[in-house]
Amino acid sequence: MSSGTAVGIAVLLPDLLGTYSDRGNAEVLAQRLRWRGIGVEVRTVTATDAPPDGCELYLVGGGEDAGQRLAADWLRRHPSLRTTLAERAVTLAVCAGMQLLGTSVTERDGTRYAGLDVLDLHTVPGPRRALGEVLGRPSLPDVGVVTGFANHGGASTLGPGATPFARIVRGPGNGPHHPVDGARSPSAEGPGVVATYLHGPVLARNPDLADHLLRRAVGPLPPLDPARVPEQALVRCGYVPAQDRRRGRGWSAPRPRPSESPT
Numbered sequence: 001m002s003s004g005t006a007v008g009i010a011v012l013l014p015d016l017l018g019t020y021s022d023r024g025n026a027e028v029l030a031q032r033l034r035w036r037g038i039g040v041e042v043r044t045v046t047a048t049d050a051p052p053d054g055c056e057l058y059l060v061g062g063g064e065d066a067g068q069r070l071a072a073d074w075l076r077r078h079p080s081l082r083t084t085l086a087e088r089a090v091t092l093a094v095c096a097g098m099q100l101l102g103t104s105v106t107e108r109d110g111t112r113y114a115g116l117d118v119l120d121l122h123t124v125p126g127p128r129r130a131l132g133e134v135l136g137r138p139s140l141p142d143v144g145v146v147t148g149f150a151n152h153g154g155a156s157t158l159g160p161g162a163t164p165f166a167r168i169v170r171g172p173g174n175g176p177h178h179p180v181d182g183a184r185s186p187s188a189e190g191p192g193v194v195a196t197y198l199h200g201p202v203l204a205r206n207p208d209l210a211d212h213l214l215r216r217a218v219g220p221l222p223p224l225d226p227a228r229v230p231e232q233a234l235v236r237c238g239y240v241p242a243q244d245r246r247r248g249r250g251w252s253a254p255r256p257r258p259s260e261s262p263t
């Protein structure tokens, strides 16, 4: 536990790796713990910090190539993180985060750098960007169909030591035509890494996956009290009037056209 009995969630390098609100994955995990009455402490780890080694969960998000390169330098400066992620904690890595946990990344200009070597996969430039909405069937027994949004130029190939995270039903996988998305450590229980190209944030779109990670990190979870969990559809309905209000539509009084303006 991070401090006292709170579950520790470390968000690694959101200043370098945080495209498409991937940081929201931490909010989802934290909220699903709070709803169950379990204490949680979210720790943000920036490029000027050293990573904590006692958290139960580690999150690393997606990013542009330049930020990703800086993140690779940071990982090299903190080699003890490899042991934590490979042997002790539960990690969710998204897009650039997944590439960085592999063995190597090759950029379009041929520059190649090493990853943290926690996942048996390497990444090279794809024939074109893998872009679009994705539907996949995870290889984890307690997670149903997953959805998310992919946008990456790198294409990742798995070695025998990694298991695909999901079989693609629709959309791009680890490359524009790859049949699978992501990668995970061979065991589907206990410590290990689950990696995917899916943004969303992926845990907001796939609460099953959030609970899978939490179970692995903290053990069996008490069921959620439905009264405390807002119905997703209702939450989304709430967004529409809010958006309308921001755009000056729907909920605010319509402005008179010039011809109707009082003279």
Ligand SMILES: NC(=O)CC[C@H](N)C(=O)O
Pocket: 019, 061, 062, 063, 064, 065, 068, 094, 095, 096, 097, 151, 152, 153, 154, 155
């Ligand atoms: N969205 C991302 O994280 C992109 C990762 C990487 N820069 C790529 O394009 O492949």
